[in-house]
Amino acid sequence: MELGNGLALLGAGLGAGLFALGAGIGIGSIGKGAMDGIARQPEAAGKIQGAALVMAGLVEGAALFAFLICILIWTK
Amino acid sequence: MKFARTLLIFAVVALCGLAFAKEDHQVAKRDPHAQPVKTEQGHGGHGEGGLGATLVAILEHHLVDSDHMEFFGADIHLPTFRFGDYEFTLTKHRVWWLIALTLMGLMVWLAARQKTAVPSGFRNALEGLIVFVRNEVVKPNLHEKTDAFMPYFMSLFLGILFSNLLGLLPWGSSATGNVNVTAGLALCTLSLMVGMGVKVNGLGGFLHSFAPPGVPGWLMPLMIIIEIVSFMIRPFALTIRLFANMLAGHAVLAVLLGLIVSLMFAAPAIAVAVGVFMLEIIVALIQSYIFIMLTATFMGLTMHPSH
Numbered sequence: 001m002e003l004g005n006g007l008a009l010l011g012a013g014l015g016a017g018l019f020a021l022g023a024g025i026g027i028g029s030i031g032k033g034a035m036d037g038i039a040r041q042p043e044a045a046g047k048i049q050g051a052a053l054v055m056a057g058l059v060e061g062a063a064l065f066a067f068l069i070c071i072l073i074w075t076k
Numbered sequence: 077m078k079f080a081r082t083l084l085i086f087a088v089v090a091l092c093g094l095a096f097a098k099e100d101h102q103v104a105k106r107d108p109h110a111q112p113v114k115t116e117q118g119h120g121g122h123g124e125g126g127l128g129a130t131l132v133a134i135l136e137h138h139l140v141d142s143d144h145m146e147f148f149g150a151d152i153h154l155p156t157f158r159f160g161d162y163e164f165t166l167t168k169h170r171v172w173w174l175i176a177l178t179l180m181g182l183m184v185w186l187a188a189r190q191k192t193a194v195p196s197g198f199r200n201a202l203e204g205l206i207v208f209v210r211n212e213v214v215k216p217n218l219h220e221k222t223d224a225f226m227p228y229f230m231s232l233f234l235g236i237l238f239s240n241l242l243g244l245l246p247w248g249s250s251a252t253g254n255v256n257v258t259a260g261l262a263l264c265t266l267s268l269m270v271g272m273g274v275k276v277n278g279l280g281g282f283l284h285s286f287a288p289p290g291v292p293g294w295l296m297p298l299m300i301i302i303e304i305v306s307f308m309i310r311p312f313a314l315t316i317r318l319f320a321n322m323l324a325g326h327a328v329l330a331v332l333l334g335l336i337v338s339l340m341f342a343a344p345a346i347a348v349a350v351g352v353f354m355l356e357i358i359v360a361l362i363q364s365y366i367f368i369m370l371t372a373t374f375m376g377l378t379m380h381p382s383h
Contacts, residue, residue, distance in 0.1 A: 057362040064320035071327065075132055
């Protein structure tokens with residue numbers, strides 16, 4: 001395996017790690033917000049959970065853009 | 077009248093998915109038995125790039141549209157229809173998209189057969205879903221136009237949901253894991269965004285929404301460019317979000333099961349794969365919900381730009 005290929009794979013791997021980091025921070029802060037909200041207002045737990053799931057889906061969508069690029073590099 | 081319009085909207089959604097399902101260069105026309113033999117001979121399975129190459133072959137087999145379709149171990153070669161110069165190949169994703177739409181139509185038809193005033197059983201469940209979509213998703217965005225667009229949103233929601241879930245069955249494949257299908261569905265949304273924006277606000281009002289008020293004159297050209305780009309990027313984001321979610325879920329499942337190179341790895345790999353599979357069921361529901369929620373939000377934004 002020549003150097004260029006190896007560097008490309010390294011880039012894909014680093015990208016995968018970075019997008020996991022970003023998505024983790026994003027989903028973590030959503031979870032924090034949801035937990036805070038539920039602790040303050042336990043009767044609204046159902047609504048908060050639904051909204052938090054949708055927000056987590058949106059963050060995940062952004063993270064998967066990055067996943068797609070990593071897959072594209074890997075299969076090149 | 078109302079029934080005919082609903083049927084028409086359903087047909088438009090179906091065709092948009094179907095027409096974009098395949099582009100010629102993307103269809104992998106190959107001998108299904110050629111791939112595994114080649115990779116095993118090349119590196120003996122474990123050599124340099126051996127496992128990686130096998131995984132790529134597995135992923136390609138599962139995720140890329142092709143004119144072959146596996147069902148209960150049988151390898152079915154799908155037919156190609158020719159209309160003059162136009163060639164229409166019935167591909168794997170097209171077949172599964174048609175199956176999803178058939179199931180969806182069947183479900184709604186079965187529920188609608190019940191004519192009693194008080195809904196019960198199956199119809200009750202479906203009506204709960206429809207009322208949820210109408211009151212929580214569409215009505216806050218479209219206000220008085222809600223009922224005119226409910227058939228579109230329910231077609232979109234149920235079609236995407238069935239297509240997502242069918243990909244989780246054995247031998248199944250989700251058509252929404254194909255970027256051309258989701259692009260077709262997002263183009264429906266884009267044309268509705270532009271069409272309803274022009275219809276409600278007039279052409280001048282629609283174009284005026286690209287020039288926000290209260291911006292200093294020298295900043296205006298930049299703002300207009302930014303507004304146009306952010307308008308065009310919305311359907312693109314819709315396309316990639318649904319497509320990447322479906323693709324990534326199946327890729328993760330395939331990679332996890334592809335890690336089983338000996339019996340020792342089987343138990344942990346299968347345990348994690350079952351967990352991911354359960355996550356995928358939630359993702360299938362959430363993504364179809366997000367798709368219609370964003371469609372409604374974007375349409376509301378172009379129809380009522382001042383809000």
